[in-house]
Amino acid sequence: MIPFRRLLQTAALCALPVTAGAQAADVPQVDYATVGLSSTAPVLGGFTTCRAELELAFAVSGLVETTLVDEGQTVKTGDVLMRLDQEVERIELLRRQAVMEDDAELRAAIARADIALRQKEAAERLHASTGGISREEVQNRTLAHELAVIEISRLEAQAKINALDYDTAQENLVRRTLVAPSEGIISKIEIQTGESAQANDPVMMLCDLSQLEFKASIPVTYADRLSKGMKVQVQITSRSAAVDGTVKFVSPVVDSASGLQEVKVLIDEAHDWLRPGMNAVLVSAP
Template sequence: MRDIFCLATTFLILPNLLLAATVAVGVTEPITTVSLSMTETGRVETITVTEGSRVIAGASLIILDRRIEELDRRSKKIALEDRSAITELEERINILSDQLEKARTLLADGGVSHKQVQDEQIALMTAQSQLLALREKKRREAIDFDLAEENYERRQLLAPTEGIVTQINVAIGETVTPQETIIELVNVSEIKFRGNFSVADEGRFEEGQDATLRVWQNGQELQRHAVVVYVAPVADPSSGLIEVIAKIENQDLSVIPGTTAELIDTRQDVQ
């Protein structure tokens, strides 16, 4: 059963006019909370963060032992970068092409036979086929190197988003398995408000509208600009409450998520 929040009424005082503002009561949440795990089994070699570390998206968090993957990557890279056989064949093809042209010139003067010209053509075609095969081999080696790179990179855990590390469940030297949660990452640079307002209220929140978040923490009241991103299309039949969700910028981390808050519709419809 959905939680039922107590509703409050806020009044906007204007000269000679008292307006009741629609208020939703709810809680603040981090914009994302992510449980991270490895995709490979392995022994933890390096932990680059501690609990409380603030990281950016793409930051390295944990590295598994990957000496075997490193050796495989280096081996594949050496094979891919070795172009000596291709260079040799390209030079040979240039020589054979010159020889074929000279043989054709001599054939016109009767200096060589048709058989000699055909032999030169066959030698050139063979070298060209060998060069084509070597280039195809290099393409396969490029794919092998990409796979080796991928296997190497999969041995480290990267942050999928910016945030703060709140929990580390592994130590250096321990073995981890796939799908085992080893790090909790919370992004509080943006806050989500989730609450309810009464269907009986005169006003109604609308998606995309501006609103004000009011929260009490550390003995003081904080107010922040909010944008409504979701309003439930139906009310809860047992309580008559409508769910509303809003987002609030929190780059300075001044709002601590997990606290009770109010979302106030500050629009004023004055005749």
């Protein structure tokens, strides 16, 4: 009698060729030389992404007074996003403005210079015609006029400095307001209202939507066919729609783990439905 265990082993060995044959019949033959850019069934998958993920920060430190946006909100270039406490800077700006606009001292110096000039000219005429005034007095009045002119120059220079101080105070106030540098989506807010923000530390992240990109890691064989500036098409999977693009970057480095190269494509067309994070496929040249 043949043991039951021996029978199982014999049955398994007999079944192997049949199973392998069945699998070979079910699996379609793929011509790997045609898969990719020249294939009718694209396999070069990736996703859409922001042109840049911007870390927005204040150039100065301060307490966050107002946050005017929420995470996920779409903003336009120049929109105000956040403000630091500005009271001290606002007062300083007003003070600098008052100093800049106060020209009383300069006007007084101009008046003194005008009087000194007249006195000098009168003394010169009197000395020349009758000698009723000494040469030394003429020289004193000439010196008084020259000093008055010098004082005007000093005050004019001070007025320029005051104007620069006003501009500086105005810039200090402006730096306490954070504005959007481009159209985009607020992807993250790091600092909340009432918290302290440090100079140059990110307070929020902005996904730059001025132009979307397609990013993918593809086999070297296909990456070698691409070059910067080449026109291609990108198929948006969820929309079954193709958009034109321009190759922006083909990485010169091959990832040692996957054997793939990174490719970035600038999407030429703007669509309301097109958003970062959508699955897409690099199809072919348009």
